[in-house]
Amino acid sequence: MVRNHDTKSLSKNGGVEELAKKLSVSLSEGVTSSELPIREKIFGENRYAEKPARSFLMFVWEALQDITLIILMVCAVVSIAVGVATEGFPKGMYDGTGILLSILLVVMVTAISDYKQSLQFIDLDREKKKIIVQVTRDGNRQEISIHDLVVGDVVHLSIGDQVPADGIFISGYNLEIDESSLSGESEPSHVNKEKPFLLSGTKVQNGSAKMLVTTVGMRTEWGKLMETLVDGGEDETPLQVKLNGVATIIGKIGLSFAVLTFLVLCVRFVLEKARSGSFTKWSSEDALTLLDYFAISVTIIVVAVPEGLPLAVTLSLAFAMKKLMSDRALVRHLAACETMGSSTCICTDKTGTLTTNHMVVNKVWICDKIQERKEGNEESFELELQEEVKSILLQGIFQNTGSEVVKDKDGNTQILGSPTERAILEFGLLLGGDFVEQRKENKILKIEPFNSNKKKMSVLIALPDGGARALCKGASEIVLKMCENVVDSNGETVPLTEERITNLSDVIEGFASEALRTLCLVYKDVDEAPSGDLPDGGYTMVAVVGIKDPVRPGVREAVQTCQAAGITVRMVTGDNISTAKAIAKECGIFTEGGLAIEGSQFRDLPPHEMRAIIPKIQVMARSLPLDKHTLVSNLRKIGEVVSVTGDGTNDAPALHEADIGLAMGIAGTEVAKESADVIIMDDNFKTIVNVARWGRAVYINIQKFVQFQLTVNVVALIINFVSACIT
Structure with missing residues (x-):
């Protein structure tokens, strides 16, 4: 039924609710822990058969x-x-x-x-295949290993998650699935009540949802595909x-x-x-x-x-491989160990490789004041706000989110969701807010989840005294245009004049120049819930938050080591050019005489001009996967030995094109890892430098011998x- 996307059979069986009853599971409570061994025995474990190890x-x-x-x-x-x-x-x-x-x-x-x-x-x-999924079991939302998943589990999916097994859509918002790893189709598939089937190994590109697991392990579509794969022989290095x-x-x-x-x-x-x-x-x-x-x-x-x-x-090779494994680099092909030693250029991602991939709110503009995060034993914000303004701000943080704040078994607070959402919720908690209390106070009437086209997300909540309030957050340049009012230094709502718009634009630009990703939090009170989409104008600006992904410790020194060894480091990122340049300067990548260019400018250049400026490029911002591939292929044409880092399925062409493909072990998709020569298990740029160092050591040792x-x-x-x- 799932394999053939047979909606008629699903309807005949009474839909997902009846299917859940046949599987003896409650869609709200999930499976009970006591049933797990029985379910594993009947339906199998969520593991794929591995080829027997060579004797x-x-x-x-x-x-x-x-x-x-x-x-x-x-x-x-x-x-x-x-x-x-x-x-x-x-x-x-x-x-x-x-x-x-x-x-x-x-x-x-x-x-x-x-x-x-x-x-x-x-x-x-085996370690790199350890994936954590969120499920509802015994009535509680919890995190488990992908291998512990059983038929009947209710799984929570959000942007970036891998679908852990075959299943059926229960409920969700604007769910788009990237099925390129299975079907080769680049266009995302929309999954909803009408098209409810989800396949293992695919990835959530947009939206969020709950799914009922119907098949696990080798019986899934991904499992059947794995059975057909035959490894080719290893090439000589x-x-x-x-x-x-x-x-x-x-x-x-x-x-x-x-x-x-x-x-x-x-x-x-x-x-x-x-x-x-x-x-x-x-x-x-x-x-x-x-x-x-x-x-x-x-x-x-x-x-x-x-x-x-x-x-x-x-x-020599075995020693280098052993050292690299202890340095958190999994070398998939021996050639990588050697070729990395002769690398002359590294094209690296920003997020998670140069930076920690843990977003935090670093600065906030509110009531005409800019406040900065205080770091110490306990990180905090000291905002002097009127109660009403603080209440609206906390509503905007805790109501308008696709993430959750939960308690684990030990009673510790955990924030589940995307890095940006986690940063904003963490900010709300630092202000003294309570996620559970906020959710109890107001009923959510309507949700418009974030998507990459609109670059904003909105929610409509019912107010206790009657009426409703629309809360919106998103990219500053888009949300600012939706505003007519702003909360001033006295906590009063005043019209958003041209002068105030200019001041706000300067604040946003100032944040961006410090490598901060800016989001605006705005609200609008309405008498009754609109029948169609939520309003696109008439909002009041509450705050501008500057979110930063801090640079990893030791990255600057690692970049300097590469440059001293004759390896040019180039940063290729999807971020805006101001943020990209600021991070590149902080890392020591963007230097005097270097060139920072946007992907759109780069791809429109004639071939002769492109080849002329490529040696000067140190930063490429707002780049598409095709831009990265073009950069790599042109660098190779001019005689460079190129190493490329990538984590997404769409990075696979560039990883394949490069002399050395370096996939991220934590953030990387399975497709990226399969296309790579080396897997960086800790996603750290310092580890990449170690691979180059050991590659050179191998060559020198063998030359001497x-x-x-x-x-x-x-x-x-x-x-x-x-x-x-x-x-």
């Missing part, structure tokens, strides 16, 4: 595929055959057995390192290709010297036989002498081959050749 023997077989080792194995077999024939058993086996033991050592170290790395990868891969090339060339040189040595020895032997007059008389001793010459030739090949190279490469090994081998090869020919 240790598989890693041994892979280690044996190395060209250098294959050459040595052939030489060892030949050496044993010739040795037994010339010197007898067991003396003739010593040389060949020694070579085989050396090969065994290299293979075992390689296989053990790769096997341990594989086990660590599985553990970290650039370093492995180069080293195999070195091994092949050395093998050819060694073979040439071996053939030459054998020919010289044979010619000398034949000439000596001719000089002594015994050219026509050949004995078994002569045959053994020729076999001995052949053994010497084989020894020269063994001397020429750098047998320690596979071991050195493996140990190759120089040492080739010096030794060339000298040994010449000495063996000369001594064999002379003696």
Whole structure:
């Protein structure tokens, strides 16, 4: 039914309410904890079947595929055959057995390192799949792991959430689902009572809703898709290709010297036989002498081959991988570890990578005054407001929100919702407001949830004394145009004159220049609830809040480290250009002589102008995913080795296009992670710098070893050749 989006079957079965009864669940209370084991037994767990881990023997077989080792194995077999024939058993086996033991050592170290790395990868891969979902159980809203979800659970979805299982829409507002990960369709699908089906693995793009879980685990659409996926073989890394090339060339040189040595020895032997007059008389001793010459030739090949190279490469890479895992970087492809070392440019997101991704209200304009957040042991705001103004402000915060303030099992306050909503609710709590009391005081009559086109959200509440009040909040440039009045310094409502509009615009611009995201909180009293949409004008301005996502500690130093190492850091963000420039300056990315450009300007440039300004670009604001992809492809065309960070499904093209794709482990979607080479588990820019540092260390270590090994081998090869020919 869910798979085929069969609304007729759903209607025949009495809709979602009757379906809930058949599943023995209350849509308001959710499932009871005592039923969980039974439901898991009947309907299965919400887990996807994982491919069985590769056995240790598989890693041994892979280690044996190395060209250098294959050459040595052939030489060892030949050496044993010739040795037994010339010197007898067991003396003739010593040389060949020694070579085989050396090969065994290299293979075992390689296989053990790769096997341990594989086990660590599985553990970290399991960790990145830990997703928390909000459900109603036993009548309470609570957070649980996605793996603990059962059929019959009532799940709460909001913007940015991944749909955790297949299910049916119960209720919600303006729900839009991004199904591109399943269907490939870029346009969002609208889900409502008429089109109520939700599929696992898709993502909430807009709105909020409650859904009833009908299928979990491998029975979901995502589970069936996972069954069909077959992993392709791993490509050789650039370093492995180069080293195999070195091994092949050395093998050819060694073979040439071996053939030459054998020919010289044979010619000398034949000439000596001719000089002594015994050219026509050949004995078994002569045959053994020729076999001995052949053994010497084989020894020269063994001397020429750098047998320690596979071991050195493996140990260097395994050590780097292990260190990166402890530094919270999950390397999905070995090539990433190496290529990151030669990276010349990092195109990074702002939110969550350079910043903490925990929004806070940093400044607020209210009653003609600007107040700043006081930071200390207890963060607080000291606002001297009249009771009526404070009441309206708290109504605007606690009534007009898609988020909730709840108590967890330990009695601690938790704010559930988007980062911006959480920041505003946290601000309301700092002012001494009570979310539950506010919700009890006024009945909500109508809600218009936030969407990206209108850039505002509104709610209509009933007032205790009769009448209604429309509360609205949203992007400053849009909400300010809806206002006719403003609350002045005395707490009085006065007309919004041109002078006051200019002053407010200056305040908003001032906030934005400090990297603050501004929202306006406004209200309008009406006699009765409007039948259609909520009013679009006639509002009274109450407050302008400046919300900031603080820069992560250590980011500035990490950026300076990159710049000192010759890596250019560029910031690509969807934020406005003022905020982007302010954050980039704070991080040390935007410097004198650098260029900050908006995505719309960048994409309209002719190709020759675009290529001319790309080296100067340090900040790109208001960018679309296509802009990021264009920037990356053009940087690669001018010879840059580009690393890109991304967290959204729409970042997948840029992550794929880049030399190195870096996906965010916390904020990143599954699609972004699948397109990436490295997963940054803590979403921190400092971790990206560590990946580059270890990548360079790998190259330097292997370079040193190759120089040492080739010096030794060339000298040994010449000495063996000369001594064999002379003696």
